[in-house]
Amino acid sequence: MNRRSFLTTTATLALAATSLPALAEEQLKVGFIYVGPVGDMGWSYQHDQGRQAIEAEYGDKVATTFIESVPEGPDAERVLTQLALEGNKLIFATSFGYMDAVMNVAAKFPDVKFEHATGYKTADNVAVYDAKFFQGRAIQGTIAGRMTKSNKIGYIASFPIPEVIQGINSAYLHAKKVNPDAEMKVVWAYTWFDPAKEADAAAALIAEGVDVVMQHTDSTAPQAKAQEAGNVITFGQASDMSAFAPMPRVTSTIDNWAPYYVQRVGAMLDGTWASGATWGGIDTGMVEIGEISSAVPEEVKAEAMALKDAIAAGTYHPFTGPLNKQDGSAWLAEGETPDDGALAGMNFYVEGITAELPK
């Protein structure tokens, strides 16, 4: 056998070998990649709750696997390829930074479907989904504005991407609305998960006099740091983080991916899966607000709940004009609200935030 025919034969055999098991059993294989460990008690933990919901719902009809702590970058592409080669027909890539890796791998495996969280690039076999975290930030901002004594609110941000910037803007606007003296201090950690660095960031903010720490990173380290400081309040991020209630964690924004995951896997099973963009909020239950703890005064709690109900009912949008951009140029006119497309590309601070947005 010469080398060429050896190669083709092996390739054919390999193809047959990979396609055969799929024919032999009807089980749908679903793969997940997480940016942090499942035990981060935040972002990746919530995605894994969604994965477990799939197993609970469909039992033997599906087999799920996950790979945790996959860095954003070239490693993601390798891991995604590996999952596709292992016969996973639906793959959830659960972090923004996986975007280009997903697009590259999806082009190579046209019959594998991909679901990318918080991204904006789609293809025939790539759907995107995201949650309107900024709705939760509006409620947090309201509570922060009412409860801060130093009028300084700290925000531990991860990367300067739209998902994070929306949150900073929304929190700031709503804190400012109830407390005109409120100012926002933003620290960019440039990581999604690094407990030590997140703790240092929280410590730096607390040293600057903030008494509210918001985080858009995945671990509970800032909560622990705030608890140590004593008089600082925080909000659970991605997961309820109720271990830190009633102080410092006064409420939380919970990402509930389970219903979406169950629905998408169901669509795969009955063959109706189609690409698309889903952006769920409080109304669809993708964003949940954790219990508001006893550390929050009753009237503030009532105000926050009223805001939540208004957002859920669709009568109030967290970004309602008149609003200006940070440089003073007009963004939204009186009563105007942005469409989802404009929000998904948000790359500017609103007027009043003094920090500079890294480019």
Added chain:
Amino acid sequence: MTLGGIDIIVLTATLMAASTPVLLAATGELIAEKAGVLNLGVEGMMIMGAMAGFAVAVTTGSPVAGFLAGAVAGALMALLFAILTQVLLSNQTATGLALTLFGLGLSALFGKGYEGVRPPSTGKVPFGPLAEIPVIGPVLFSHDWVVYASLILVAVTWAFLRFTRAGLILRAVGESHDAAHALGYRVIAVRVAALAFGGALAGLGGAYLSLVRVPQWTEGMTAGAGWIALAIVVFASWRAERVLIGAYLFGGITALQLQLQAAGYAIPVHLLSMAPYVITIVVLVILSAIHRRGAQAAPADLGRSFHASA
């Protein structure tokens, strides 16, 4: 006391807390590498130390017991590495990487029950009136005992390598295990002891992370600190005093950039995050230019397996 909007006292306190885990781990790795063993499992030993230290501190209520447990856990991991590489002569690079993966997984498994728990607080050393001295007091005399212990350990390591006969033997083993063997020194025994010491310090560093710096247990919480410790040993060109400089430089820049941001400075964050690594490369280039034999700063037999028959 503030300078340009930065509170020097807070900065020093954060800097020392941020640097201590890496300083401890790097000092331990320095001893192991001086004995000629490259243990890439620092991250795995640190995370085991973080988990074991946290678990024991929470269970017993004593941070001291926690730190001891962290050191023991790190040393046990190192002994596992020692058995594989020194007795069974497995490849050091591959075994070190495996040790890291093993440690990350095992600690996640055992640490499950300790998530969201608050550890007992590690006390500051009571210096009495010394801590009241303006500026110097808060900067020098307001830390917990592990910070001082880590500084003493660096000094002891430096003196040990430089002035003691045992230090000389350790270096001989690292420079030429065959020569050391021919002189009648027990190469394997020296290396196992050096590894255990390195593991204990890595474990101690991990425990500092989970008990003081963060303070909580989360799986994967070392997030690469072990790799930075390895880089610092190279940065320090295998010298204890330079390990201290390297660790404080890394920790200092990290703490400083977060504080600058919190103080509202518009600084290019990526550049500052990159700075420690860039400085490492620059220092290495300068060192190799000065010495014209930069690579020889490393122990000559680093990473080579020893067998008496060879």
